[in-house]
Amino acid sequence: MSRSRKGSKKGNRRSAGAKSSATRRPLEFTVDQMAAAIAPIELPVDELERLATGMTQRHPNVLRWRRDRLPSETVSTDSPPHCVPWYPLATAIPDGYPASRSIGFASGDFYLQDAGSLLALAVAKADVSWLRGKVVCDLCAAPGGKASGLLEAVGDDGFLLANEPIQSRLAPLAFNLARSGSDRYAISGQDPDQLAEKLPGVFDVVLVDAPCSGQALLSRGRQSKGAINESMIATNAARQQRILSAAERLLRPGGTLVYSTCTFAVAENEDQVSWMTSELELQPSPVDGLASYQSPLIEAAYRVWPHRDSCAGAFAARLSKPIAVEDNEEASFAEEPWMLRRGILQSEQPLDASCEELVRDVYGEQPIIDWAEHDAGFLRQRDWIAEAFCHNAPEWVKQDWTIGPEVAYRTGQTWKPSHAGAQRNVGNRFCQSVERIELGDQDAVAYLGGGTVPTGHRGWAIVQHAGRPLGWVKADGRIGKNHLPAHARIQVQATESPWVHATSP
Numbered sequence: 001m002s003r004s005r006k007g008s009k010k011g012n013r014r015s016a017g018a019k020s021s022a023t024r025r026p027l028e029f030t031v032d033q034m035a036a037a038i039a040p041i042e043l044p045v046d047e048l049e050r051l052a053t054g055m056t057q058r059h060p061n062v063l064r065w066r067r068d069r070l071p072s073e074t075v076s077t078d079s080p081p082h083c084v085p086w087y088p089l090a091t092a093i094p095d096g097y098p099a100s101r102s103i104g105f106a107s108g109d110f111y112l113q114d115a116g117s118l119l120a121l122a123v124a125k126a127d128v129s130w131l132r133g134k135v136v137c138d139l140c141a142a143p144g145g146k147a148s149g150l151l152e153a154v155g156d157d158g159f160l161l162a163n164e165p166i167q168s169r170l171a172p173l174a175f176n177l178a179r180s181g182s183d184r185y186a187i188s189g190q191d192p193d194q195l196a197e198k199l200p201g202v203f204d205v206v207l208v209d210a211p212c213s214g215q216a217l218l219s220r221g222r223q224s225k226g227a228i229n230e231s232m233i234a235t236n237a238a239r240q241q242r243i244l245s246a247a248e249r250l251l252r253p254g255g256t257l258v259y260s261t262c263t264f265a266v267a268e269n270e271d272q273v274s275w276m277t278s279e280l281e282l283q284p285s286p287v288d289g290l291a292s293y294q295s296p297l298i299e300a301a302y303r304v305w306p307h308r309d310s311c312a313g314a315f316a317a318r319l320s321k322p323i324a325v326e327d328n329e330e331a332s333f334a335e336e337p338w339m340l341r342r343g344i345l346q347s348e349q350p351l352d353a354s355c356e357e358l359v360r361d362v363y364g365e366q367p368i369i370d371w372a373e374h375d376a377g378f379l380r381q382r383d384w385i386a387e388a389f390c391h392n393a394p395e396w397v398k399q400d401w402t403i404g405p406e407v408a409y410r411t412g413q414t415w416k417p418s419h420a421g422a423q424r425n426v427g428n429r430f431c432q433s434v435e436r437i438e439l440g441d442q443d444a445v446a447y448l449g450g451g452t453v454p455t456g457h458r459g460w461a462i463v464q465h466a467g468r469p470l471g472w473v474k475a476d477g478r479i480g481k482n483h484l485p486a487h488a489r490i491q492v493q494a495t496e497s498p499w500v501h502a503t504s505p
């Protein structure tokens with residue numbers, strides 16, 4: 001009863017929101033405004049007109065596939081797997097496929113993103129093996145669209161620090177990173193300057209996907225017309241330079257800085273790259289394969305446009321930090337980046353009895369014994385959460401300002417397993433001995449909507465569909481009670497996948 005009342009309130013709120021966006025007058029720009037926004041880039045008048053129109057049109061998202069789940073082909077021939085030309089790990093959403101309400105989405109097969117946001121990943125070479133094994137920092141990471149792509153790309157021997165100074169954005173960031181199935185990351189909520197003081201010269205790669213005037217977001221109704229205002233652009237440019245100078249300090253000599261925005265203004269894009277080359281002494285580092293998107297103004301900087309590239313538009317550039325002569329003698333950083341800074345970590349303090357009991361009960365004896373006595377990782381308990389870092393994580397994750405991949409959390413006096421713990425890859429060492437229940441289509445749909453599942457098992461178990469983890473249940477030998485967090489629940493509209501997957505995870 002109370003549930004249905006709640007549901008209808010929610011429904012009302014949603015339809016009120018939908019009405020206001022439907023009746024909102026579309027933003028319109030003149031050719032002169034567009035010319036001023038991108039000056040000194042010069043485009044013919046007809047292109048400026050198409051740009052002005054393209055900026056107000058919504059472009060459909062694309063699917064960025066998890067690397068290990070890339071489909072080998074589409075089932076339906078009438079919706080070809082149109083690839084994003086600059087990012088081969090992405091495909092278009094087949095016509096009529098409710099991607100965000102599918103089991104594939106819930107189980108983390110893909111992320112839904114604007115194709116423009118994949119330009120930064122292409123410039124970071126996240127689509128090939130270049131990032132594998134590297135220690136990477138995403139300095140402005142929330143909500144994690146790019147960070148999750150970087151995390152997949154660093155593989156089983158690299159590491160990602162995803163930083164986001166706005167605390168309220170850390171939860172969605174953590175959720176999106178956990179969806180990747182990897183445990184090779186930490187999160188921090190630091191101001192870039194503070195972070196650069198803590199970890200100078202540590203990273204092989206730093207991504208600055210900077211806060212900006214967001215002109216490319218106008219088509220999504222997520223920015224006001226003030227995005228083309230000069231003083232707004234100048235304020236953003238000043239903030240970006242502060243962030244970029246911290247990013248340079250975070251980089252090791254020989255490291256790579258990727259800078260990206262979702263705006264068209266040259267003052268926030270090419271001018272910032274010129275500033276980095278002159279003031280920070282970074283060097284342009286062109287990316288093979290992106291020549292068609294080369295900025296007309298400077299080297300190693302790339303643009304995609306709404307009127308040319310079927311996306312909201314984006315800018316990205318790649319620079320490298322020179323290796324000074326004195327660094328050069330001893331270190332061959334490029335070959336073995338900062339391996340010495342990576343330590344083998346262990347649990348330093350015993351867990352509370354109730355937390356330890358839950359971890360043993362759910363994840364098995366092995367994690368605690370292994371993690372405390374062998375070279376298996378680093379288990380840490382705070383007041384409200386327990387985190388389990390991967391083996392070979394960098395030493396600095398032990399500092400208390402990092403947040404690790406969560407495995408348990410406390411509500412009142414009771415510890416429970418975290419959703420992120422269930423999402424770890426099936427072979428992950430920490431949850432190797434957890435009981436798993438495979439669900440058919442209908443049971444998976446019911447579970448994702450918040451329902452129970454039939455099972456003879458007793459206790460905590462991970463439910464999965466086609467070998468892909470979905471979340472936790474706590475079972476009594478008859479049914480498994482649903483422990484999927486509210487924000488992860490969806491009303492599935494598509495059980496059948498339009499793709500053929502060459503291999504199961």
Ligand SMILES: C[S@@+](CC[C@H](N)C(=O)[O-])C[C@H]1O[C@@H](n2cnc3c(N)ncnc32)[C@H](O)[C@@H]1O
Binds near residue numbers: 140141243
């Ligand atoms: C363009 S968004 C990042 C989007 C993200 N990279 C993604 O792909 O999902 C910029 C982020 O920078 C954060 N931010 C705001 N001010 C910042 C600052 N001074 N330093 C670093 N990040 C900042 C914002 O909160 C926002 O989450």
